[in-house]
Amino acid sequence: MTQAEPQPQPATGSAPAQAAAQSAAATGRRKSYGRYVLGKVAGAASSLAFVLVLGFFLFRVLPGDPARTLGRGKFKTEEQLEAFRADYGLDQPLVQQFFTYLKNTAQGDLGVSYRYQGVPVSELIVDRLWPTLLLVGVATLLSAAIGVYLGVISAWNRGKAVDRVSTGTTLTFYSMPEWWLGLLLIAAFGVGIGPLPGLFPTGGLHSTEYSGDSPVTLGYLGDTALHLVLPVLTLVLVYLADFSLIMRSSLLDEIGEDYLTTARAKGLRDVVVRRRHATRNALLPTTTLIALSMGFIVSGAITVETVFSIPGLGLLATEALTIPDYWVLQGTFLVTSAGVIVANLIANLIYGLLDPRVRS
Amino acid sequence: MTGTRTEPLLDLVDVTVTYRTSEGPLPAVRGIDLTVGPGEVVGLAGESGCGKSTLASTVLRLQPSGAAVTGEVNVLGQDVQTIAWGKLRALRWAGASIVFQGALHSLNPVQRIGAQIAEPIRVHEPDLAKDAVARRVEELLEQVGLATSRKRSYPHQLSGGQRQRVMIAMALACRPQLVVADEPTTALDVMVQAQILDLLRDLVRELGVGLLIISHDLSVLADLCDRVAVMYAGRVVESGRAEQVFTDPLHPYTRALSGAFPRIGDPAARYAPAGLAGDPPDPRELPPGCSFEPRCPLAVPECAEAEPPLVEVRPGRPVACIRVGER
Amino acid sequence: MSATSEAPRVTPRQVTRQRRIMGAKRTWASFRRHRSGLFGLGLLTFFLLVAIFAPLLADPESIEVTKATGGVLESPGDYLLGTDENGRSIVALLVWGSRISLFVGILATLISMVIGTLVGLASGFFEGWPARILYRFTEWFLVIPFVPLAIVLATVLGRSLVNIVIVIGITGWASTAMLIRSQTLSIRERPYVERARLLGAGRWHQMSRHVLPNVMPMVFANTTLTVALAILAETTLSFLGLGDPTRVSWGTMLDSAFGVGAMTTGAWWYIVPPGVCVVLVVLAFTLVGQALEEVFNPRLRER
Numbered sequence: 001m002t003q004a005e006p007q008p009q010p011a012t013g014s015a016p017a018q019a020a021a022q023s024a025a026a027t028g029r030r031k032s033y034g035r036y037v038l039g040k041v042a043g044a045a046s047s048l049a050f051v052l053v054l055g056f057f058l059f060r061v062l063p064g065d066p067a068r069t070l071g072r073g074k075f076k077t078e079e080q081l082e083a084f085r086a087d088y089g090l091d092q093p094l095v096q097q098f099f100t101y102l103k104n105t106a107q108g109d110l111g112v113s114y115r116y117q118g119v120p121v122s123e124l125i126v127d128r129l130w131p132t133l134l135l136v137g138v139a140t141l142l143s144a145a146i147g148v149y150l151g152v153i154s155a156w157n158r159g160k161a162v163d164r165v166s167t168g169t170t171l172t173f174y175s176m177p178e179w180w181l182g183l184l185l186i187a188a189f190g191v192g193i194g195p196l197p198g199l200f201p202t203g204g205l206h207s208t209e210y211s212g213d214s215p216v217t218l219g220y221l222g223d224t225a226l227h228l229v230l231p232v233l234t235l236v237l238v239y240l241a242d243f244s245l246i247m248r249s250s251l252l253d254e255i256g257e258d259y260l261t262t263a264r265a266k267g268l269r270d271v272v273v274r275r276r277h278a279t280r281n282a283l284l285p286t287t288t289l290i291a292l293s294m295g296f297i298v299s300g301a302i303t304v305e306t307v308f309s310i311p312g313l314g315l316l317a318t319e320a321l322t323i324p325d326y327w328v329l330q331g332t333f334l335v336t337s338a339g340v341i342v343a344n345l346i347a348n349l350i351y352g353l354l355d356p357r358v359r360s
Numbered sequence: 361m362t363g364t365r366t367e368p369l370l371d372l373v374d375v376t377v378t379y380r381t382s383e384g385p386l387p388a389v390r391g392i393d394l395t396v397g398p399g400e401v402v403g404l405a406g407e408s409g410c411g412k413s414t415l416a417s418t419v420l421r422l423q424p425s426g427a428a429v430t431g432e433v434n435v436l437g438q439d440v441q442t443i444a445w446g447k448l449r450a451l452r453w454a455g456a457s458i459v460f461q462g463a464l465h466s467l468n469p470v471q472r473i474g475a476q477i478a479e480p481i482r483v484h485e486p487d488l489a490k491d492a493v494a495r496r497v498e499e500l501l502e503q504v505g506l507a508t509s510r511k512r513s514y515p516h517q518l519s520g521g522q523r524q525r526v527m528i529a530m531a532l533a534c535r536p537q538l539v540v541a542d543e544p545t546t547a548l549d550v551m552v553q554a555q556i557l558d559l560l561r562d563l564v565r566e567l568g569v570g571l572l573i574i575s576h577d578l579s580v581l582a583d584l585c586d587r588v589a590v591m592y593a594g595r596v597v598e599s600g601r602a603e604q605v606f607t608d609p610l611h612p613y614t615r616a617l618s619g620a621f622p623r624i625g626d627p628a629a630r631y632a633p634a635g636l637a638g639d640p641p642d643p644r645e646l647p648p649g650c651s652f653e654p655r656c657p658l659a660v661p662e663c664a665e666a667e668p669p670l671v672e673v674r675p676g677r678p679v680a681c682i683r684v685g686e687r
Numbered sequence: 688m689s690a691t692s693e694a695p696r697v698t699p700r701q702v703t704r705q706r707r708i709m710g711a712k713r714t715w716a717s718f719r720r721h722r723s724g725l726f727g728l729g730l731l732t733f734f735l736l737v738a739i740f741a742p743l744l745a746d747p748e749s750i751e752v753t754k755a756t757g758g759v760l761e762s763p764g765d766y767l768l769g770t771d772e773n774g775r776s777i778v779a780l781l782v783w784g785s786r787i788s789l790f791v792g793i794l795a796t797l798i799s800m801v802i803g804t805l806v807g808l809a810s811g812f813f814e815g816w817p818a819r820i821l822y823r824f825t826e827w828f829l830v831i832p833f834v835p836l837a838i839v840l841a842t843v844l845g846r847s848l849v850n851i852v853i854v855i856g857i858t859g860w861a862s863t864a865m866l867i868r869s870q871t872l873s874i875r876e877r878p879y880v881e882r883a884r885l886l887g888a889g890r891w892h893q894m895s896r897h898v899l900p901n902v903m904p905m906v907f908a909n910t911t912l913t914v915a916l917a918i919l920a921e922t923t924l925s926f927l928g929l930g931d932p933t934r935v936s937w938g939t940m941l942d943s944a945f946g947v948g949a950m951t952t953g954a955w956w957y958i959v960p961p962g963v964c965v966v967l968v969v970l971a972f973t974l975v976g977q978a979l980e981e982v983f984n985p986r987l988r989e990r
Binding site: 257258259261262263264265266267268269277280281284354355356357 | 417420422449450451452453454457458460462465466467468469470479480483484514516
């Protein structure tokens with residue numbers, strides 16, 4: 001989207017006039033990024049609001065009679081149902097419930113867990129947050145870095161053996177459920193196949209001598225890292241496939257562009273044309289698409305945590321499934337969705353700094 | 361390396377360009393001879409698809425990888441199609457440069473135009489200090505009539521005319537001796553067209569560069585050029601001094617092109633612009649004889665037998681038509 | 688363009704039909720040139736046939752827990768791929784499981800395609816705040832991560848086949864809507880739509896006769912890719928225990944395998960085959976979808 005015809009500038013002018021023009025242009029640029037930031041923040045805020053409303057809808061409106069649905073199999077008598085209703089204000093009008101819900105959520109009160117009798121959901125979430133962050137963070141960084149690199153190589157060697165093998169392999173990994181790959185990796189490298197011994201732990205985040213509260217020693221870090229190798233590897237293998245396909249496609253789009261011919265015509269070496277112009281420009285849409293994939297990575301992390309028994313938010317959620325521990329489910333839903341929205345926002349803001357076209 | 365004053369800047373000798381496609385070879389350019397001398401403005405006219413842009417791409421060896429080029433493309437005395445890559449890169453932009461068509465797509469959308477103009481300077485004159493480069497960029501912008509503050513703009517922030525000026529400024533960055541302008545005024549509205557043409561004329565006069573302009577718009581070429589060559593289906597069918605070709609076209613195709621533009625003061629032309637029926641031939645299925653024969657109002661049976669050679673029916677007026685000599 | 692034969696009184700409808708048939712033939716010819724697409728199509732056909740002819744390939748009784756005849760977690764020997772913890776033949780489970788996996792995937796995709804196309808068309812075609820709200824709504828759904836939402840929905844709605852289909856359909860429509868919207872936006876500006884408008888065509892006519900037919904090819908390609916994601920989603924949800932407990936699907940097989948610790952006991956025949964089937968089917972749909980994308984979007988063909 002281009003602006004309307006820009007205002008006439010003095011073609012040649014005195015120095016002060018030109019300086020004034022330059023600083024006016026600079027303010028204009030700052031304003032346009034400011035406007036962009038405002039727009040994106042507003043968008044994220046509206047998404048967060050929607051998530052809040054959706055959370056309320058899913059747990060209070062959708063189930064019909066929440067007490068009966070949520071208490072499936074747990075409450076046998078009418079008194080128990082009544083008590084439950086009173087506890088959670090389910091006997092009040094919906095509008096009032098909604099405002100109570102908003103107030104509580106803003107204060108961090110997300111209810112109480114059923115499985116862990118009486119433990120506040122927020123406490124559980126805070127406890128389990130960092131393993132998930134660690135898993136998702138490391139997996140995203142590694143898969144983005146490796147995936148982009150592979151995508152670039154694939155694109156520049158389009159049609160040759162390197163490209164075909166790479167694309168074929170990545171497509172296959174992309175078609176796998178992450179957790180299934182995790183199962184295979186556990187069987188192969190955790191348990192060992194035949195005479196080959198297992199090299200990595202089969203689950204959990206710590207060996208028996210450590211726990212979540214142990215002092216942070218080198219041994220502790222090393223042990224944690226060892227336990228994270230297979231889970232991270234699982235996520236990375238599947239998501240680097242996705243990212244390499246995205247980067248390859250972006251770069252192939254870029255390669256056909258005319259401005260690369262201009263760059264070559266200027267006498268630039270081919271390598272420079274690729275790196276400075278084509279690849280750098282192709283990284284822009286790739287970054288956006290990778291940021292959009294955060295939702296998938298979080299989803300994948302949830303299932304991988306389950307397979308590897310990593311005590312993070314994901315395991316918390318899937319354990320809550322079985323009871324079902326509804327407020328824990330609501331809490332994890334709100335927190336994971338909010339996390340993805342915030343991550344997307346940050347990625348968008350960074351992108352706005354890199355690509356001048358979105359700011360106009 | 362520049363040779364004597366009369367050595368042409370651009371000397372095309374029997375250049376052909378054939379694309380390799382999945383449906384067979386596609387001859388886009390079929391034997392072109394063309395020269396451009398210092399300070400000369402030469403025009404290359406023709407409809408879209410006649411091969412003019414393909415020919416332009418060969419000047420700096422920028423034709424697509426699926427294209428086979430034969431003949432000589434001599435730029436400043438060197439055949440760019442056969443010289444070593446190092447020499448070619450040195451020649452690119454510093455010896456000859458191109459003003460590309462469609463400035464919006466020919467510029468890097470996420471790089472400021474000042475940086476894009478400075479880029480070739482830094483490549484060809486790496487020892488030049490940073491502020492000297494910046495000064496050169498500002499001078500170039502002034503030369504083409506843009507405010508120097510524009511150097512911090514991005515392509516999408518400029519109008520079409522401004523972008524075209526940027527392309528021209530960029531083409532002059534390394535002080536080339538030859539500039540090829542591929543459809544420099546297409547997609548600009550008429551007022552801006554006139555400005556760009558004036559700019560080109562002034563620059564040629566001031567800097568003494570040789571200019572090859574490619575356009576389907578004869579009126580553009582008539583105004584600016586010293587000599588004009590008319591292309592049809594990959595060959596030159598007529599050439600000569602610009603005023604003569606425009607006011608007294610000899611080849612039936614040139615006459616049709618020229619007649620298609622209504623002339624001011626000619627009431628008949630206004631109501632009946634002489635169009636031309638049919639389409640340019642598909643390069644994969646060229647007629648056996650003269651490629652213009654299917655659409656030619658003067659065609660006779662002999663025309664379909666063989667491709668007519670370029671013959672100087674008058675001094676300095678080569679024409680490829682067997683019917684012209686008879687007049 | 689011009690009529691090739693001077694047949695008397697060819698109606699517009701006949702012309703349209705002929706053009707559509709020729710278009711379909713051209714599409715097939717173009718598709719045939721993609722080896723990967725053909726391979727995917729072959730795989731797809733194989734699994735569809737397996738699912739359709741399941742009763743002929745494996746005795747329906749063989750997957751009933753009470754009528755199982757094999758030993759517990761037997762390694763391959765008597766049974767081609769061994770047995771599960773109930774003594775049922777893995778091969779039989781795979782054959783019958785294909786029905787659920789494919790059925791859920793395809794049906795859920797239909798739901799999300801219908802919702803996504805309607806929302807995408809509307810938000811792309813109309814102006815003003817209704818369209819903007821629809822766009823916003825699509826963005827919201829796009830950003831919410833799949834598994835957390837699906838878990839919540841499935842838990843609240845209860846574990847049944849219909850609910851799984853609904854859950855996957857509801858969580859998947861947003862990306863289709865985005866794609867359709869951008870296609871609609873570009874088609875809306877094309878000359879023939881403008882001409883129709885000027886000739887007095889109502890909005891409904893414009894949408895159904897001009898915009899929709901031109902959007903359909905990309906919809907078709909996108910549908911195929913969406914089925915791949917839907918099958919993955921069903922497998923994941925079943926693995927997490929949210930599937931229909933009375934039915935067998937590849938996902939529920941893996942859930943059981945995980946539950947009995949098949950990785951640690953080395954019962955690879957329980958873990959590997961269901962996953963391989965999922966990978967093959969997803970790969971098949973992906974290859975076909977990508978080939979279709981290239982066929983319908985010539986710009987992509989240089990890839």
